[in-house]
Amino acid sequence: MRPTVVFMTDFGSGGGAVLAGVVRSIDPELGVYDFDHNIEPYNIRQAAYQLSTVVPYWPAGTVFVSVVDPGVGTSRKSCVARLAHGSYVVTPDNGTLTMMLGEIDEVREIDEDANRLPGSEDVHIFHGRDVYSYTAGRLAAGMIDFEGVGPAYPVEKVVRLALTNIVPHLGTGWAEGGIYNFDVPYGSARINIRNREFQQVAGFAYGDLFHVAVMDGDRLIYEGEGRYGRTFGDVEDREAFLVGDIQPGERQMLRFNTCDNFIKAHAPEIERDQSLTVDWRVRFERP
Incomplete structure (x- = not known):
């Protein structure tokens, strides 16, 4: 069975048609x-997170193409990362791989002289079509092996985003993270505190109340009380809440929100720039 090529971009609805066409023109039997x-x-940043949530659920050998590329045509690298479970990610090396770094076995820079859609040599602003889709199709079809990338x-040396500068710390009855x-x-x-450690180290159980403070240095962003639940329905309509996020096991972090939408009510500036929160500190403790 041929591998599937999976696309993620910021091109908007319908933006993947030409990318799929390049792959199918290489091998009509490839799934897209x-x-x-x-x-x-x-x-x-959004691309990095989305990629990390989807890759683990596809079979080994899947070839992912991620094209969120504000630096297209510049000196930033184009690469293919081979993951521990046998899949591949074709992407600009611009931070997209940040949340997959622990899964990468090897990474290769794409040789654009060998892996570029014929006839596209004078086009410098559409690597998603001319380099990434073409390389992904050839790799999935077996026309090149990983070394041929x-x-x-x-x-x-893979570029990584500074998601948060806050290192998580936990003790009995409290936890702090970014x-x-x-x-x-x-x-x-999404808080960089593991859900299991919140229970096992900090000692919180589902149903417990907590006090929370969100700080940017000395500036108070939000302070209040809420409830720790298994799911959203475990809390009252007017409570802040804390639940485990969507990833299972050791990868499950915490997700915090307020009843009035934390971003819109208390941090609207991050809708424009999420990197503003790299130094924001979040502390949970028993009330």
Whole structure:
């Protein structure tokens, strides 16, 4: 069975048609799937998170193409990362791989002389079509192996985003961490505290109340009380809440929100720039 090529871009609805066409022109038997073409334009942070939530659920050998590329045509690298479970990610090396770094076995820079759609040599602003889709199609079809992508370079050199500068700390009855991502439509903040450690180290159980303070240095962003639940329905309509996020096991972090939408009510500036929160500190403790 041929591998599937899975696309994610910020091109908008219908933006994947030409990318799929390039792949199918290489091998009509290849499967193609449009995961998400509605990433916010140029939002590499959002692309990094979305990629990390989807890749683990596809079979080994899947080739993911992520094109959120504000630096297209510049000196930033184009790469293919081979993951520990056998899949590949074709992407600009611009931070998109940040949340997958622990899963990468090897990364190679795409040799654009060997892996570029014929006839596109004078086009410098559409690598998603001319380089990434073409390379992904050839890799999925077996026309090149991983070594045929181009030269390897150290995984440590992969560009990573500064998601949060706050290192999580936990003790009996309290936990402190940083915000590494947001679910913008719903207003919730993803906290870099593992759900299991919140229970096992800090000692919180589902149903417990907590006091929370969100600080940017000395500036208070939000302070209040809420409830820790298994799911959204475990809390009252007017309560702030804390639940485990969507990833299972050791990868499950915490998700925090307020009844009035944390982002819109208390931090509207991050709708424009989520990087503003790299130094925001979130502390939970028993009331």
